[in-house]
Amino acid sequence: MSMWFTEKQTANFGITAKIKQTLTTVQTDYQDLNIIETEEWGKMLVLDDMVMTTEKDEFVYHEMLAHVPLFTHPNPKHVLVVGGGDGGVIREVLKHPSVEKAVLVEIDGQVITYSKKYLPTIAGYLEDPRVEVKVEDGFLYIANSKRAFDVIMVDSTEPVGPAVNLFTQGFYTGISQALKDDGIFVAQTDNPWFKADLITQVYHDVKAIFPITKLYTANIPTYPSGLWTFTMGSKIHDPQKVKEERFSTINTKYYTSELHMAAFALPKFVNDLLT
């Protein structure tokens, strides 16, 4: 029998992937968690029927969420990742020698547990001595942090379920207060083909708080439309004015310093969402 997993990315469109085997199916306190092995994308973490990460294309999302803000900041030492229980962003953060401490705040401990068990190439860096893992509510953790971080990355699910609070202006205000005076924040903000309104809303909410607010994109085949956006809010440092000497060689498969700059050149219809 041939088994296929289909994610309906909208009511009328989806992707479908042939399944080799189902590795785990769990209802956690927060969401429906599945890890399946697919023929095309390797192992795949699926939360509430949405692809979160796959072994084959995860590098794009994780590299672009981490390295763009980390190279924009001149000397990031203290980094916070909200969500991201699969550990992929943390793995990329640790490639920066300036980072002394990386805190991961994931509300759903089961995501961490099962990622460690089944996705070691992604989650295997959560044991690093520079990493502190906290299983708690990222919204509350942010609200209780003051001038603590150089860079904060929000690696959340879509704004449904546990992530709803992470797409509010109250959260962005908290982020600003949790950042140091030259801090930088980045969030994944979905795709412009199916979620244009969300991008516009987040952009304006972030822009009301951060002097420098910019959108950048990356191609992620297993995410809706393949074109993903990231919204950056920065207090001082401009991601498009990073000096050439700031970039150092790190081991990546997607990110380059040239692509860092190019990722801010938006398709016209995407740019139009920001005006």
Added chain:
Amino acid sequence: MSMWFTEKQTANFGITAKIKQTLTTVQTDYQDLNIIETEEWGKMLVLDDMVMTTEKDEFVYHEMLAHVPLFTHPNPKHVLVVGGGDGGVIREVLKHPSVEKAVLVEIDGQVITYSKKYLPTIAGYLEDPRVEVKVEDGFLYIANSKRAFDVIMVDSTEPVGPAVNLFTQGFYTGISQALKDDGIFVAQTDNPWFKADLITQVYHDVKAIFPITKLYTANIPTYPSGLWTFTMGSKIHDPQKVKEERFSTINTKYYTSELHMAAFALPKFVNDLLT
């Protein structure tokens, strides 16, 4: 009953779109041709089970295939489109006032006929007096053309069926001879996630003939992986050295002069295919 069209982009992965209605199903002399209306992407042209174009996202492909070479050339007057019977590239070509004549050579006349009937927003410009439509073999047409064109775009299907000859070094040699001394050629060259070998092969074949050979990308949601590549071969003009004053304002939804430049910044794993 709910009907869905599924394109298997690889043996183990695909996209699936809910169908509103089937408009036509024809076996032409060259391929299986379907035009369906989908809920998500509007009307969709499907050849041999592969999505060729949809009303909602066609602008990306057509703009990026046309405007990058046309703005790279300082004064394109004579343009040839090989394939492209849906008329989308021609529509974009006609936005350039310097163009005096645009020839479309499509091997399958039925693609033109049905595109005109069902996709008028795409094919409606084939009647323009500057356009000459020829229903014949593009490979032979190229072989019989000498120093005739400023810009040639190859808007073919994948290298199966009638398009096989369009992915050979003999064809690129013919293209070079059909171009004027400062001519430019661009071909769609599929995606780097599933067709890496094809990109490497075409790049090397083109590079053996054209002094300036470069790859650029665009996001096309209904094409495999969402990340599409275009390979450009140019005799003199460098697409990354276009002067700011060359760019004029044209009506686009994806292309901008900033994106023109940014499209050549490749993800590292794509750049690695070219070395």
